[in-house]
Amino acid sequence: MTPSSRLVLHDLAAFPNPARVRIALYEKGIFDQVQCVEVDVMNGEHRGEAFRAMNPDASVPCLVLEDGTALSQCTAIIEYLDAHTAAPSLTGINATERGVISMMNRRAEANLLDAVGAYFHHATAGLGPVLEQHQNRDWGLRQREVAVATLSQFNELLATQDWLAGERFSVADITAFAGMCFIGFTDIEVPETLTHLHAWHARVLARESVKAWQESLGQ
Ligand SMILES: N[C@@H](CCC(=O)N[C@@H](CS)C(=O)NCC(=O)O)C(=O)O
Incomplete structure (x- = not known):
């Protein structure tokens, strides 16, 4: 994965799991720090070799961090976002x-x-x-x-x-x-x-x- 200066979100905005991460990004006030790349789920792009090399789950969303680390699973992505930007907390403060x-x-x-x-x-x-x-x-x-x-x-x-x-x-x-x-x-x-x-x-x-x-x- 090539490092990028921004977070890159591979998803399809209207789908339920991508919505979770997008709403979390808006809650944290950092949606504009993310570059969104649309995945052609209906034509199976997420099951192709290139996508699976990034995300073996073959699912959206997938968030690629500045250092090239690829995160899938909304719970994991939102935990990362919560640690990335402290307030408001979505995962709890004690x-x-x-x-x-x-x-x-x-x-x-x-x-x-x-x-x-x-x-x-x-x-x-x-x-x-x-x-x-x-x-x-x-x-x-x-x-x-x-x-x-x-x-x-x-x-x-x-x-x-x-x-x-x-x-x-x-x-x-x-x-x-x-x-x-x-x-x-x-x-x-x-x-x-x-x-x-x-x-x-x-x-x-x-x-x-x-x-x-x-x-x-x-x-
Ligand atoms: N547990 C996963 C679920 C991801 C998921 O199932 N995403 C759906 C879109 S809402 C998907 O990629 N579906 C593609 C398929 O079923 O082939 C997460 O939290 O990210």
Whole structure:
């Protein structure tokens, strides 16, 4: 990897995982320090040899640092960004906060975002027959149930606190928001009765970072 004077973000802005990193960059106020390179995911560019040499996960986003280090996995990228620019913290400022945020981020990732993703990729047409070569419908349908149960679990939690990890917006909220975005690509409905979850979603949508990401998509 050739060293660059800037951070280089390889992604596709409208996709749920890239949204996580872009929103984190806006939260940290450093989006303009990043050069964005669009990856042609729909035509499988991310599975080609050149991309996999940079990111063996064959997924977006991938952030290439000034020294050429390539980071994939949103949680890792956002940890890097949080350490790169101190405030505002997205991953916690003391031991307890870091532990709770990490736990909630993992729950949001495994039980909502990735569960919706598994449903989308395994039990629907997903990204189409060229890219969806290893579907397992039963697994996809089970993950749909996990996602739906998680919506209710988060709704209960949000009855007593504004944000998923407590009283402060964190990376866990970004991950869960990406899960809600992914739901928009599926037939999963978020019941109106989950009022606390809907109120949280409205709070996330009102954040400047999320508005900036949406504006960048022309929404
Ligand atoms: N756990 C990964 C997930 C990345 C991921 O799955 N990204 C999707 C876009 S939202 C992707 O690259 N999909 C390509 C494919 O499924 O082939 C992360 O946190 O970055």
